[in-house]
Amino acid sequence: MPRSPRTAPTSSVPRAGQSQLKYSTRISALVPIWFLTLQLLALVLFALGFLLSRPVLPDIAVKSTTYSDPDVVLPRGFNRVVVILIDALRHDFITSSDNNNGAYYLNALTTPSLLSVAEPEHAAVFKFIADPPTTTLQRLKALTTGSLPTFIDAGSNFNGAEVTEDSWIQQVHSSRGHGRIAFAGDDTWLSLFPSLSQGTYEGMNLTFPYESFNVWDLHTVDAGVTSHLWPLLQRRDDWDILIAHYLGVDHAGHRFGPNTPQMKEKLLEMEAVLKSVVNAIKDDDETLLVVLGDHGMDEKGDHGGDSKGEVEAGLFLYSSRPFLAPADQAETVNQIDLVPTLSFLLDLPVPFNNLGSPIASAMLGTDYDFQKLASASRIVAEQIHQYRSHHPSFEGMAELTEVYGAASEAWNMSKDYESISKLYLAYQEQNLKSCREMWARFDVPSMVAGTVIFVATLGTLLVFYFTFDGEVECPSDHLNFLAPKVGYGGLVGLVTGAGLGFLQSRLLIVSVFGVGMGSIIGFCQGMRRLPRIKSAVSKWTVLALLSIVLHGILFASNSYVVWEARSLSFLLVSFGFIFLAASFRLPDAKTRATAVLHAIMFIIQSRLAEYPRICREEQLPFCTSNFYASTASSVSSLPAILVLFGTAFAFPAIIRSFLRTSASYEGSAPLWIGIGLRAVLVLVALYWTLDYVEANPNAQTYVEVLKIYKYIVSRVLFGVTVIGAPLAWFRGFPLCLRVEMTNNQQKIKQAVQNGDVDTASKTAPVSVEVIGFGNTYGSLYLLLFVSIFAAVALCMKPVGGIAMAVMVYQVMTLLELGDALELFTTSPILTPTVIGLMATQYYFATGHQATLASIQWDVAFLFTESIRPPLTHIALILNTLGPFILAGLAVPLTVFYKLSPSPRDLRASEVIMGRVVRAATGAMIYAGGLILLNCIMTFVLRRHLMVWKIFAPRFMLAGASVIAIDGAIVASTFLASKAIEGVFEVFG
């Protein structure tokens, strides 16, 4: 039921009250900013306690007296080592497989398995287990320092960070006076070990870094590494360690997936490299070859998590000197075990912070000498004992000292080296276990403080929502009074918190807590002075609050987190049926029919939104990914691109049909939506077509040309959607109105002739009608909304773009329903809540999951060939959080949709702003309630088996999404204030 007529008489434009309105809208826009700040503070506190970090010690190990103990016999060391790191080399890539299922990655890289069978004393293949997170940066740290990466490091993959701990890289420099390291490959190494960049020897450069992050480029890095590898292998006396880091296999996995011809091609290339390296060092028994993967990949070719495929990397050792104890079957070793092993084989001290154990077969040697293994184990145990006694985390923990003491006693008492080495290895294993638990120890006070602020914020939001109904009590009426109280409270809280925190040496946490709680207490103090107002709570509001709980309760079980997309679809479809039942209650037959149709549409959309999916590991085998061309690739399918073209034509028509219901497809609308939006969407589809062609192996000759066109298209689109359209909106203020003038002279004459004096005198000579007046605000804001939609769609993969179009369609359907059922006035929280639910639903529909591996890193290269802030970051943010941003921006539409201005009424404009703020607080109640429930569940389940696999990534998603929604709400409130001021200026 439209709340206002389609047309209205125009009026003259008085300029009074403009500045007063501006003041009241701007001060209203402060409200969401305050709530955003509070939720940010709470999130920081909780995350500081939950996402763990590990204290890093700067000590560097030196050889202890044990090394000179006459009983200590260590394996003979090598002069130099060649480390070939093939990124994402999964274990099954280098094992021979009888399984003839035709997988492209099988039996392509055969040198390791053939050699280990033919020469078991020279070569061996190991299953090389990585500790999650399986991201290259964390893996490199662990592979060089022997320590355990903590979860918080996972986010720093972009920046890298210098390793300040002891490592075998460090030891080569400090223990061998002439330590020289040659390096070629992934430049992440240089950010970790800046000392590598000074890799020169007698004036010759030994360092050849390549940019690592361009996952679409399969060959540049590898060709470069190979080209430098040969000369370096010829000059073997110039270096002690040669590191070659190949990226092609990882990139082929990300770009195409493991089971693809491209992967086979890449593995065959690596096969050729390994063959030549083995041949090059065949006559040199002082060189050790280490080939390893830093992590594996899942069946899609991505990594970051802890699935079997991701953690099982491959390790291959080879030397022309026999040095291994032949094993019956492939050993399974931890990645950190490489660190002490390499230290012994290079005759270096074991790094101070190593937690790994020496690899048995390499220590035993060809003659199974357990004295060597026991000696090595003793040295490592001693080093670990030393580390534990220095590290603050182990203060007051004595239980393992006994184990160590017993092993040392056995060493002193007996010569049974086999059992001695077992005792030492047991100590090392227990230590590793305790460290894993140790660095999974949460800062509970910080988590509780964060949760308390979340609770207080939610309470404040609810008080605010139920007090300021926007109609009678505008927030702007009282903000003059409340805002200083909030600021003053925050200041007092900061000072008190800082003081108390300083005393307790928890300065940061207590101050942050003080600011948050102080401002809330200030607000409460202010509220007590205000008259009590109680607005009625409608059934819809109860339903909205219930649905927040229903969504949040999903976080209580790992199963529901895993199946969240389907659960949300179920919830949204249920909402649709409630809308349907409510539509049947409408008295007016025509409105009822429209509402029923929209409710059915809403149900269908909710179900469709569940369809596009990327399955996470835990969903298998009950889930089939359909987001890309196949389950084992990350290339979009041709039908998806065709549908995207279809969307480009259909979507503007859908928007038009919605605008036509209020006769608002006038003024700027045909140009903006019919032509502008359509052209942008066609270009988006064109971009993905070019991308599709580029990925085709047959189009290799045109790749360069295609690339140029691709970047032209994407940059033009970026300019238009991210910069051009919002600027045009701000400057041009594109109202969707048409002024229609009718000359009434004829009518008057006729009336006079008929003797109808009354009509004649009442009819103005010229009557002016404004077409589209009934949706002035809605249509105006909608233009901006669809332009931001276009920016988001640009940064989505084709299926994601289609999903975003469906999301906007569903938002429009919901707005029509809200208008018909009068939800906007009876329960301003309901529609924003449903939009919030939709945001999470469409997050999954755009090919994401609540896992780190599902981040679509390749969109970083949407606009540029290399990482170029801010373009890269904008693309990634819009791709990952686009649905949440759109949801936040849609909130003012729940006020503006089909709302006509009241000319010459300042108060009416203020009231509209008050209602916008109220809808904004409604959406923030959803976001805040959800993150609160998530934090509570995460807190309760922090010792759950699945915490790092399921709950921690979901918490990170919840945190990111609450910031995205709240941030978008802050922006949308500001945009809404501009719209209100603009309309007031036009209509007075």
Place this chain on the structure above:
Amino acid sequence: MARTKSTPRHIAASPSPTSSASPIPHKSYFLQHAITSSALLAFPVGTVVLSSLLPSDPVRTLGFFLPAVAFVQALNIIFTHPGAEVVSKSRVTKKKKQSEGTVSTTILGLMLSMLLTPFIHLVYVLFGAPVTVSVPATFLLSAHTALLALFPLLCAVPLDGETWMQIAALKAPITPAYVAALGTIAGAWLGAVPIPLDWDREWQTWPVTVVFGAYVGNAVGRLIGAVLSGKEKKL
């Protein structure tokens, strides 16, 4: 223990003079409904007992029990004289006409609910039932739902748009058939809740929990409806 309060119920909140003089007495038939409920509940309970003896196959079990459920429902409808339970704004004369042919109404209702089964199937699919797999299971679930929720309602209520609009709007007056239908829907809705849990139980396979939910919801709704239907009340 059957309640024999004889107040006719109408949509209109204020009873009109003609309706208060209605000659048709209303009975809530609590006993009959209780018997029917337990007879119907015998199905899920019996399945549980059987499944411990035999390897269970949801499709076969659902198909096997379908005629029995239809029979129990039909008996209940015939014995509770649906004509007396008419929910309508329509006049007394219409009701009289209906009560005459209980058996034929029952057959008509059964056929209509069978015809509406594909529609219920569609609703299940919209709620997330698989589209390409387990189609027979979903269809049989829909058939059971139709028998539980629609069949008594179709017999108890005249087939006019106004009445069914009230039912769709969840505004119809309380009768055992109507509340049983609502209970079936609520039960089936709740029945979907345990499916995603990773407990790896056999009963978590589609559509076992939904069938159980529907049956339990139906029984609860039917009994609530039988208790409340004597009163002038709306949900």
